[in-house]
Every structure is written in structure tokens, then in C-alpha cells.
Amino acid sequence: MKTLNPAVARVLKRLHYPLDVILTCVRWYVAYPLSLRHLEEMMAERGVSVDHSTVHRWAIKLLPVLEKAFRRCKRPVGKSWRMDETYLRVKGEWRYLYRGHCQVAGDGAVE
Structure with missing residues (x-):
């Protein structure tokens, strides 16, 4: 398994949810036309209690860092x-x- 970019790892260090939950929510928020409240409902259906404002904070924190990390890897x-x-x-x-x-x-x- 690949190791995380240090900048991404630094941002994720203080977050209290599992990494796969955070990245799934942020990916769905960016990739599909879903509202934050829809994401909250979708995660609740999967047994994860997460507030829509938490997903919004994850997106604000992670998207700039992920964009920089992906840009470096872009061929x-x-x-x-x-x-x-x-x-x-x-x-x-x-x-x-x-x-x-x-x-x-x-x-x-x-x-």
C-alpha cells in the first residue's frame, strides 16, 4: 500500500473518523452533485453518524491539499x-x- 503524502497525513492526523469514511465523503461531495445533507443521510444509511457541517469542514481542509498532491503526480x-x-x-x-x-x-x- 502506498504511503500518504506528508502534507495530506498532517491534515488527517487530527481528524477523529476513519480515513476511508473521510475520503469517501469528500470524494462523493466533489465527484457527484450531492448536497452535504444528502451525504449525511447516505453515511447514516451505512451506519456512520456524521454531521453535514463535519463533511464541509473535511472538504475545506482536504481539497486544497489533495489538489496539490494530485497535481504533483499528474503525468x-x-x-x-x-x-x-x-x-x-x-x-x-x-x-x-x-x-x-x-x-x-x-x-x-x-x-
């Missing part, structure tokens, strides 16, 4: 994209195969 993406696609016969059935790749600016490597 470079080029401006030129290529898509290869074909049909193959596998065990008598036709299957669609595709692959996308980009030309990374500067080094000419194809991913």
Missing part, C-alpha cells in the same frame, strides 16, 4: 492524440479493440 499530456481501432476474431467471435495514445511534447515519446 504530462501532449496536445496530439491518436486513436487506433480494429476488429479481431477471438474464439470465433468478432471483438472491437481500441487504444488511445498521445504524443508527449518535447521528448517525442509515445505513451
Whole structure:
């Protein structure tokens, strides 16, 4: 298992809920059009008693730190994209195969 980024670990150190509960709430809040009160209800259905204001505080604390951590890990993406696609016969059935790749600016490597 990967270790946490030190900045993220520092923010999570004082929080009293399990890490998976915190990250699940923050992820759902960001990824889906859910209100904080909907998240409170969803977590209550799963047996976790958490207030909507607590989820809001987690989002305020964690989102800037997570954004910085993810930005550092983000791989470079080029401006030129290529898509290869074909049909193959596998065990008598036709299957669609595709692959996308980009030309990374500067080094000419194809991913």
C-alpha cells in the first residue's frame, strides 16, 4: 500500500473518523452533485453518524491539499492524440479493440 503524502497525513492526523469514511465523503461531495445533507443521510444509511457541517469542514481542509498532491503526480499530456481501432476474431467471435495514445511534447515519446 502506498504511503500518504506528508502534507495530506498532517491534515488527517487530527481528524477523529476513519480515513476511508473521510475520503469517501469528500470524494462523493466533489465527484457527484450531492448536497452535504444528502451525504449525511447516505453515511447514516451505512451506519456512520456524521454531521453535514463535519463533511464541509473535511472538504475545506482536504481539497486544497489533495489538489496539490494530485497535481504533483499528474503525468504530462501532449496536445496530439491518436486513436487506433480494429476488429479481431477471438474464439470465433468478432471483438472491437481500441487504444488511445498521445504524443508527449518535447521528448517525442509515445505513451
